[in-house]
Amino acid sequence: MHVEYDGTAFSGWQAQGGSPVRTVQGTLEQVLSLVLQERIALGVAGRTDAGVHAKGQVASFVTRSALPLHRIARALAGLLPPDVAARELAVMPEGFHARFSAIERRYVYRLLDAPRPLLARQAWWPWMRLDAGALTEAYRPLLGEHDFAAFAARDPAKRPPKHGRCRVRRLAFVRWEHGVQLEAHANRFLYHMVRNLVGSATWVTRGLIDPADLPRILAEGKRSAAGPTAPAHGLTFEEVVYKEAYAPIGEHVDGWGRSLS
Amino acid sequence: MHVEYDGTAFSGWQAQGGSPVRTVQGTLEQVLSLVLQERIALGVAGRTDAGVHAKGQVASFVTRSALPLHRIARALAGLLPPDVAARELAVMPEGFHARFSAIERRYVYRLLDAPRPLLARQAWWPWMRLDAGALTEAYRPLLGEHDFAAFAARDPAKRPPKHGRCRVRRLAFVRWEHGVQLEAHANRFLYHMVRNLVGSATWVTRGLIDPADLPRILAEGKRSAAGPTAPAHGLTFEEVVYKEAYAPIGEHVDGWGRSLS
DSSP, X not given: OEEEEOGGGSSOSSOOTTOSOOOHHHHHHHHHHHHHTSOOOOEXXXXXXXXXXXXXXXXXXXXXXXXXXXXXXXXXXXXXXXXXXXXXXXXXXXXXXTTTTEEEEEEEEEEESSOOTTTTTSXXXXXXXOOHHHHHHHTGGGOEEEEOGGGOOOOTTSOOOSOOEEEEEEEEEEXXXXXXXXXXXXXXXXXXXXXXXXXXXXXXXXXXSOGGGHXXXXXXXXXXXXXXXXXXXXXXXXXXXXXXXXOOOSOEEETTSOBOO | OEEEEOGGGSSOSSOOTTOSOOOHHHHHHHHHHHHHTSOOOOEESOOOOTTOEEEEEEEEOOOOOOOOHHHHHHHHXXXXXXXXXXEEEEOOOTTOOTTTTEEEEEEEEEEESSOOTTTXXXXXXXXXXXXXXXXXXXXXXXXXXXXXXXXXXXOTTSOOOSOOEXXXXXXXXXXXXXXXXXXXXXXXXXXXXXXXXXXXXXXHHTTSSOGGGHHHHHHHTOGGGSOOOOOGGXXXXXXXXXXXXXXXXXXXXXXXXXXXX
């Protein structure tokens, strides 16, 4: 399923083993288990952090239930709280897994040009204006496959990743209607990576980091040489790209149960 | 000043005489009085209800302070909470008043085509899809000057208005990116009027009100014959139109203090 959520009131995606913390995974698994009358465990493309939003998160599960997909969609629409929704559901071929079948994740971090109360929940006003062209140029050396340890935090809730290598295909600051946004596409992202890239961009803008030093900062891999972590609420997990082999088989419906196939 | 706010956490515009309730007027007057070192009282174009948003609300005040406008703007940007901002400030000619100089108010009520968590704070999902063309047609007899008592609630906090006549210049359901919105332009609006027009549109859609009965419902002026009140969060006060005579004199700055003149 494609899942959209407003991350503000969630402590991130990942369910925290029986603790009463409200997570997206916990909320979805609880409702799905109720609807399908069996214990559902979700796989997911990106385990977003507390406060981070998602427009095109993808989650998958296996069920023995014979309930048609359009009825599952209707039940979810009725039972989920207003800050999370399944926007699409599809039956996928054997072996598909939301996490392991994905080849690229796409994030957007939105920044504002001025304080905008009606946009402030999903975009950050950094008290400065960013130069999209100059920053895209400055970040060009970060494209390709590198160890991004300099831009990663240690996730206290998880084991450290086996390695810090990410293959970054796109890292562009582009103007949107109300400011500048960083579009980041990669096969994987480290903890806080996009937010640290944005925080570092504010330091570049303020002259605290010389753009010419970025390749060295990346190569040395010392977190303390990069900039601060931008707040979670500006970040949205936009999209996931899957291996070509995977296409829906059988029912494919929207969040209201209408056929899309 | 042009004021933008996210109405979610405010009990409407109007300050409630010393009560601890959080209002937009109270928040702005407190900060302005601090910045200008005198007691500031705001006039306003539209006293929006609890939960209603504003993108182009207009408020005016008189001050003896000699503080330049760009410094007032900067101070407001620094002191206001993130859910309200002054987007523009201008020095206006003698006699200008945000409320009494206005000739038209413009509201937009946004409805969704499907549950959308990332849009749910500023648009309503009514569990049905509306037909924009058919509803615009059905509401055509409401254009022009009429008594809109059938679509008005009694505001418990205020004296009832002297009369219910409103000159409605536009009342159109149009498609936006994620659904249908009602655009309502009139010289004035009664309490809950736009929300009741939207609630009635859902009843027309469900077949509970025959569109042919709308002129009679309007003429008879019985609130019970119209539909329910749509929730506040879908409504945004978009814009105010002023008499032509009024244009900024002197300083005119944006919310960050930059000159716009």
